[in-house]
Amino acid sequence: MRTLRTNILRTLLTALLALTLIVSCAMAETAPMSQIAGEVDAESGFYLVRIHTTREDAANWAALIEEDAAVALDGAEENDEGLTIRIAPVEDGEAVVGLAHMKDGVCVELHELTLPVKDGKIQEPTSGSYTASPSDEELAAVLEGTWIEAETQFTAMDIARAENGGFDITIVSPVTHGAYVIKAVARYDCQSEALVYSEGQVYEAPITEAETSDVGPLVSEDAMGTLAFEGTSEEDLRIVWTNAQDPVNSVIFERAAADAE
Numbered sequence: 001m002r003t004l005r006t007n008i009l010r011t012l013l014t015a016l017l018a019l020t021l022i023v024s025c026a027m028a029e030t031a032p033m034s035q036i037a038g039e040v041d042a043e044s045g046f047y048l049v050r051i052h053t054t055r056e057d058a059a060n061w062a063a064l065i066e067e068d069a070a071v072a073l074d075g076a077e078e079n080d081e082g083l084t085i086r087i088a089p090v091e092d093g094e095a096v097v098g099l100a101h102m103k104d105g106v107c108v109e110l111h112e113l114t115l116p117v118k119d120g121k122i123q124e125p126t127s128g129s130y131t132a133s134p135s136d137e138e139l140a141a142v143l144e145g146t147w148i149e150a151e152t153q154f155t156a157m158d159i160a161r162a163e164n165g166g167f168d169i170t171i172v173s174p175v176t177h178g179a180y181v182i183k184a185v186a187r188y189d190c191q192s193e194a195l196v197y198s199e200g201q202v203y204e205a206p207i208t209e210a211e212t213s214d215v216g217p218l219v220s221e222d223a224m225g226t227l228a229f230e231g232t233s234e235e236d237l238r239i240v241w242t243n244a245q246d247p248v249n250s251v252i253f254e255r256a257a258a259d260a261e
Helices: 002-012 020-030 136-143
Strands: 035-040 047-052 061-064 071-079 082-089 093-103 106-118 127-132 145-149 156-161 167-173 180-189 194-204 218-230 238-243 246-255
Touching: 047 093, 061 082, 106 180, 136 156, 136 167, 167 194, 180 218
Parallel strands: none
Antiparallel strands: 035 047, 047 082, 061 093, 071 082, 093 106, 106 127, 145 156, 145 246, 156 167, 167 180, 180 194, 194 218, 218 238, 238 246
């Protein structure tokens, strides 16, 4: 269990630890890599990416290309063998193209390749990378439980496996410090390297301690936010919550004392 948790923690802290190769290999073991092949069309200078998948899943793929890049998306075609994406040259230079596989609103696989353009034609990729989201089981070993706001302990957060995938997140701020309860389902997004949620419910904090008073009146149903990670080991892991409605004032959580033992 210790080894498993250490590996998953490395997955969560990819940006901080800069272990791109190690993390990519570890992630690839948790989710099968999709069948993808690419080639340069010698006549047109386009780059063709073929993703072998079902027609139903083809709509879950997206090409990520920055504006004003040296290449541009020219189109995509679905067929019985999957999806073919056409990438066109724009100007000489170099561009990073992402191929994102989406599920339940989050990126679960991300392929990236660097495409050079020379003499008006795309050349063979010079580099590439692959990353995938760890499984809910692996994340649960590290994240499930109660977390409290570091230093002040004003705000508390509970994380538990959700019935239909992802994690049920409950964030509670007391009457003396904001007075709200947020409930949402968060899923790991491998592009942002964080748990993300949308359509979360915001409630007024309960005004009584009665057992039936779980939350107060519903305030909104469109809460959005992210739960990112920082630290160098399981012992000092922290969760950084950014509320989209208040993005400047992030809240840092640490594991509650009872769960840390």
